[in-house]
Amino acid sequence: MITINKAVVTAAAPRQRTLPLQTLVDRDGATKSALVIILEEILAAGVQEIGVVIAPGDQAAYADAAGDYAGRLTFIEQAEPRGYGHALWQAREFVGTEPFLHLVSDHLYVSATEKGCARQLVETARETACAISAVQATRESQIGLYGTIGGRPVPGFTNRYDIECVQEKPTPTLAEQTLAVPGMRAGHYLCLFGMHVLTPLIMTLLEEEWAKTAAGQNLQLSPALSQLAAREQYLAVLMQGHRYNIGLKYGLFMAQWALALCGADRETILADLVELLATRPG
Numbered sequence: 001m002i003t004i005n006k007a008v009v010t011a012a013a014p015r016q017r018t019l020p021l022q023t024l025v026d027r028d029g030a031t032k033s034a035l036v037i038i039l040e041e042i043l044a045a046g047v048q049e050i051g052v053v054i055a056p057g058d059q060a061a062y063a064d065a066a067g068d069y070a071g072r073l074t075f076i077e078q079a080e081p082r083g084y085g086h087a088l089w090q091a092r093e094f095v096g097t098e099p100f101l102h103l104v105s106d107h108l109y110v111s112a113t114e115k116g117c118a119r120q121l122v123e124t125a126r127e128t129a130c131a132i133s134a135v136q137a138t139r140e141s142q143i144g145l146y147g148t149i150g151g152r153p154v155p156g157f158t159n160r161y162d163i164e165c166v167q168e169k170p171t172p173t174l175a176e177q178t179l180a181v182p183g184m185r186a187g188h189y190l191c192l193f194g195m196h197v198l199t200p201l202i203m204t205l206l207e208e209e210w211a212k213t214a215a216g217q218n219l220q221l222s223p224a225l226s227q228l229a230a231r232e233q234y235l236a237v238l239m240q241g242h243r244y245n246i247g248l249k250y251g252l253f254m255a256q257w258a259l260a261l262c263g264a265d266r267e268t269i270l271a272d273l274v275e276l277l278a279t280r281p282g
Contacts, residue, residue, distance in 0.1 A: 002125060004047055004100065005048065005098060006050070006051065007102065008051045008053065008102045009042075009052045009053070011054050013106075016104075021065045022034050024255065026263065027110075034108060041116050044116045045101065045118035047101050048072070049074070051075075051094040053091055055078060056078075062075065063075075076091050083220050084220055085210075085219040085221040092203040099125070101118060107193075108255045109241055110259060117195060120239060125197035128233075130234065131198050131232065132196070133192055134192070134193035134195040136190070136238070136242065137190060138191040140176075142191070144170070145169065145248070147221070148169075148179050148189050148191045149161065151164045152164070152181065153181070153182060159237055161236040162234075166222045166229070168222035168223075190238070194245075195239075199228075208224075244258055257269075
């Protein structure tokens with residue numbers, strides 16, 4: 001059994017930093033920033049201490065977007081944009097020697113159960129007492145957008161996998177050669193969900209990777225995750241839910257539709273959609 005008291009949200013990337021400030025209508029019908037939706041996902045998982053990695057100068061905007069939750073946040077600056085892994089590494093003092101929940105700030109999540117996706121993940125991590133990443137079955141045409149795992153099913157489970165390696169945004173050819181997971185539908189791979197429970201070892205591994213990073217190069221997370229799989233037990237769990245990357249073209253639009261169709265205004269939204277389709281030009 002492990003205890004997870006802290007969460008880290010990375011939000012410093014140049015193309016990512018404004019996305020959490022966007023507003024959507026959540027499932028309860030309330031207008032919220034994407035940041036608030038992410039924070040409520042974390043809090044519903046029972047995690048109370050939240051660090052947010054931001055770019056210099058963004059603290060005021062993020063505190064405003066967080067609203068009533070601003071007082072719960074610890075802001076951590078990434079002085080220069082040197083990659084996803086580098087951003088997470090900036091939170092090493094915040095997490096200390098504890099396992100922690102990690103979410104990216106450009107994904108929103110819609111659970112297929114009464115439990116939120118982060119809560120599903122945290123409960124599984126407590127049960128397995130090891131590092132664990134959420135994954136989603138993804139068509140090969142989309143895997144160039146995500147980190148992708150290679151591994152094998154855990155005996156006795158239909159939704160857990162022993163991770164053997166992690167590749168960042170692989171090509172379909174590379175995925176076919178090295179990332180095929182037994183039991184997956186043809187043409188589908190297990191891609192990262194943007195949500196992890198990680199042990200303190202990940203910070204040591206990121207430091208080791210940083211020491212090998214040449215000047216001007218970025219530090220990514222996937223190589224450290226592959227090293228994590230080689231050094232300790234590291235699992236993946238197939239989520240009962242879906243991630244929506246709001247940084248993609250139409251990403252905010254698709255996330256908003258997903259929230260609306262799972263929320264209090266579902267019937268109204270469906271009626272409006274039918275009317276729109278019936279009256280569209282052409």
